[in-house]
Amino acid sequence: MIDILIVEDNKELADLLCDFLRAENYTVSVAENGEKALQLYQRYGARLLVLDVMLPGMDGFAVCAKIREESNTPILIVSAKTEKDDKLAGLLAGADDYIEKPYDIDIMLAKIAGIFKRRYAQDELVSGDLRLNKESRTVHKGEQEISVTAKEFELLLCLAENQGKVLNKDYLFREIWGSDSFSEQQTLTVHIKWLREKIEDDPKHPTRIQTVWGVGYKFV
Amino acid sequence: MIDILIVEDNKELADLLCDFLRAENYTVSVAENGEKALQLYQRYGARLLVLDVMLPGMDGFAVCAKIREESNTPILIVSAKTEKDDKLAGLLAGADDYIEKPYDIDIMLAKIAGIFKRRYAQDELVSGDLRLNKESRTVHKGEQEISVTAKEFELLLCLAENQGKVLNKDYLFREIWGSDSFSEQQTLTVHIKWLREKIEDDPKHPTRIQTVWGVGYKFV
DNA sequence: TTTCGGATTTAAGGATTCTTTAAGAATTGG
DNA sequence: CCAATTCTTAAAGAATCCTTAAATCCGAAA
Numbered sequence: 001m002i003d004i005l006i007v008e009d010n011k012e013l014a015d016l017l018c019d020f021l022r023a024e025n026y027t028v029s030v031a032e033n034g035e036k037a038l039q040l041y042q043r044y045g046a047r048l049l050v051l052d053v054m055l056p057g058m059d060g061f062a063v064c065a066k067i068r069e070e071s072n073t074p075i076l077i078v079s080a081k082t083e084k085d086d087k088l089a090g091l092l093a094g095a096d097d098y099i100e101k102p103y104d105i106d107i108m109l110a111k112i113a114g115i116f117k118r119r120y121a122q123d124e125l126v127s128g129d130l131r132l133n134k135e136s137r138t139v140h141k142g143e144q145e146i147s148v149t150a151k152e153f154e155l156l157l158c159l160a161e162n163q164g165k166v167l168n169k170d171y172l173f174r175e176i177w178g179s180d181s182f183s184e185q186q187t188l189t190v191h192i193k194w195l196r197e198k199i200e201d202d203p204k205h206p207t208r209i210q211t212v213w214g215v216g217y218k219f220v
Numbered sequence: 221m222i223d224i225l226i227v228e229d230n231k232e233l234a235d236l237l238c239d240f241l242r243a244e245n246y247t248v249s250v251a252e253n254g255e256k257a258l259q260l261y262q263r264y265g266a267r268l269l270v271l272d273v274m275l276p277g278m279d280g281f282a283v284c285a286k287i288r289e290e291s292n293t294p295i296l297i298v299s300a301k302t303e304k305d306d307k308l309a310g311l312l313a314g315a316d317d318y319i320e321k322p323y324d325i326d327i328m329l330a331k332i333a334g335i336f337k338r339r340y341a342q343d344e345l346v347s348g349d350l351r352l353n354k355e356s357r358t359v360h361k362g363e364q365e366i367s368v369t370a371k372e373f374e375l376l377l378c379l380a381e382n383q384g385k386v387l388n389k390d391y392l393f394r395e396i397w398g399s400d401s402f403s404e405q406q407t408l409t410v411h412i413k414w415l416r417e418k419i420e421d422d423p424k425h426p427t428r429i430q431t432v433w434g435v436g437y438k439f440v
Numbered sequence: 441t442t443t444c445g446g447a448t449t450t451a452a453g454g455a456t457t458c459t460t461t462a463a464g465a466a467t468t469g470g
Numbered sequence: 471c472c473a474a475t476t477c478t479t480a481a482a483g484a485a486t487c488c489t490t491a492a493a494t495c496c497g498a499a500a
Contacts, residue, residue, distance in 0.1 A: 071346070097292045114291065135385045137432055149487060150434035187489050193448065211447070213497065369476055407478050413459065431458065433486065 001143075003027045004112065005046035007037040007063060008078070009055055017050070020105055021112070025126070027143070034058030038066055046073060048115055052101075053079040074115050078103070125160055127219070130199060130208070132160055139199070146198050151176065155191050156199070159209060159219035168216035192217060223247045224332065225266035227257040227283060228298070229275055237270070240325055241332070254278030258286055266293060268335055272321075273299040294335050298323070345380050347439070350419060350428070352380055359419070366418050371396065375411050376419070379429060379439035388436035412437060 003026040008014040014030045021028045029044070031037035034055050041049070049067065053060030064075055080101045097111050123135040131140040137153055139146045148156065154176045159167065167175075173185050192211075196203045210218045223246040228234040234250045241248045249264070251257035254275050261269070269287065273280030284295055300321045317331050345352040351360040357373050359366045368376065374396045379387065387395075393408050412431075416423045430438045 069346075097288075110289065114289065136438060137386045137435065150432075151488075184490075186491080189447065190449085190489075193450095214446070371477070404478075406480075409458065410460085410478075413461095433457070 002029045002040070002044050002046045003116075004029075004048045004050060005037060005040055006030045006050045007032075007034065007055065007060070008050070008052045009033060010052075017105070017108065020109060024109070024113075026112075032056075034060070034063040037063055041067065041073075047120060048112065049073060049075045050112070051075055051077055053077060074119055076111060076115065125157070127160055127163055128208070130160070132157055141199060148195070148198060151191055152195050152198070155188075156195055156219075159217065163219050166212045166215055166218045170216075172216060222249045222260070222264050222266045224249075224268045224270060225257060225260060226250045226270045227252075227254065227275065227280070228270070228272045229253060230272075237325070237328065240329060244329065244333075246332075252276075254280070254283040257283055261287065261293075267340065268332065269293060269295045270332070271295055271297055273297060294339055296331060296335060345377070347380055347383060348428070350380070352377055361419060368415070368418060371411055372415050372418070375408075376415055376439075379437065383439050386432045386435050386438045390436075392436060 004021055006014050006017060006028060008017075008030065009032045011030075011032065014032070018028045018030055029040055029046075031040050035058055037049070037051075038058075040046070049063075051060050051063060055063070060077065060079075064077075067073060067075065074097075077098045078101055079098070097115060099108060099111060123133055125132040125134070129142045132138075132153075133140075134157065139148050139153065139156065155172070158172060158175050169185050169188060173188050177187075192209060193203075196206045196209055199208055200206045208219060210220060212218055224241055226234050226237060226241075226248060228237075228250065229252045231250075231252065234252070238248045238250055249260055249266075251260050255278055257269070257271075258278075260266070269283075271280050271283060275283070280297065280299075284297075287293060287295065294317075297318045298321055299318070317335060319328060319331060343354040345354070349362045352358075352373075353360075354377065357370075359368050359373065359376065375392070378392060378395050389405050389408060393405050397404070397407075412429060413423075416426045416429055419428055420426045428439060430440060432438050
């Protein structure tokens with residue numbers, strides 16, 4: 001799944017925006033026309049379309065309509081001032097936001113951030129190439145989904161939410177197993193191991209989940 | 221979340237509209253100026269703003285801009301004929317609809333109903349090759365209609381409306397059966413099975429309705 | 441360097457949770 | 471009122487996950 005699919009035939013402009021967005025850790029693809037946009041969308045999916053209405057061939061209106069047939073992926077319309085006509089008004093009903101060309105890049109970024117926040121980010125927790133989503137209870141490492149069990153997820157979440165802090169074993173155990181649990185802390189270390197197997201580049205030499213001798217663990 | 225936030229300094233007019241809207245079962249709040257509108261909006265959120273451009277203090281343009289910074293909540297602009305100028309044109313780009321004062325209350329209600337329908341009341345829900353229609357309570361998989369029972373439909377709808385989210389069994393059961401006796405959750409799992417038989421390509425290895433161990437189910 | 445306590449690893453049950461099946465109860469429609 | 475459909479319940483079988491325990495490894499202090 002691509003974060004942002006930019007549909008724009010002005011390569012220079014697209015590249016510029018693309019750079020800015022990548023700097024903010026979005027994954028971005030560019031399509032220079034409507035056909036390619038749909039192709040990319042169907043193949044990979046996207047979390048947001050930044051759609052210029054004025055395109056060679058299939059125009060923005062058609063792309064928007066096509067997308068809307070099968071999903072409610074957010075669409076941010078980009079259009080030149082001169083194109084303000086009836087068609088545009090109709091289009092806006094189906095779109096999630098609108099910006100006029102030429103636009104200020106900061107405003108564009110703010111709008112995009114806003115859409116993401118409203119639509120997706122409410123339950124996402126990102127750290128490096130790791131992405132936890134509380135809602136779907138999924139963990140992604142880069143583009144790839146990592147399947148974790150219930151306890152593993154809770155443990156990772158607890159660590160990630162306290163990024164940088166050292167959490168002692170007692171605390172971790174109580175947090176996840178509950179204070180009234182009879183089982184031993186031994187089980188915690190086993191879960192830590194399994195997590196490391198899954199999220200560390202080199203589980204033998206963990207960097208994300210560090211052990212703090214005599215105390216507990218730290219997520220970085 | 222408020223359904224409709226009316227921003228209007230003419231109290232009489234606001235109350236009138238408010239009454240009509242409440243009669244149609246919308247939840248309504250009134251703000252007599254821009255500051256209060258933003259305050260209410262930030263506090264509670266709203267599904268639609270009915271925004272008079274001519275306000276004491278912060279005007280409609282500013283309110284609209286502020287709202288648009290953080291969301292794409294539909295905005296219905298209300299303005300007197302005499303105010304038609306450039307600024308208004310710019311505003312309309314960010315708005316979803318427009319009505320001139322003095323307006324006919326029925327037309328206003330129709331516009332509001334239209335916005336709600338377009339934006340919120342989609343009665344078709346599409347996901348992949350699956351299509352649910354809330355109105356006719358039918359399910360299509362590709363071209364073919366799948367006959368589902370009442371409970372099955374509700375269950376599928378509930379899952380599909382929360383696509384990607386993990387719904388725990390308690391929640392699902394309460395949502396559909398309306399109570400939460402634990403032993404009876406068995407019945408939920410049975411319905412899940414039947415749904416899978418009907419909508420999954422390979423019911424033995426479900427992909428649409430995924431089980432999340434120790435938690436519940438997730439529709440993807 | 442040695443020692444010791446803590447940390448890691450491994451694998452095998454044990455426990456829990458999910459799936460499946462089927463029978464009978466409840467509901468609906470003719 | 472009967473028949474057909476739908477729903478609930480229960481129980482056995484599967485799948486998955488968790489815990490335990492024992493062996494091993496490692497870091498810090500003497």
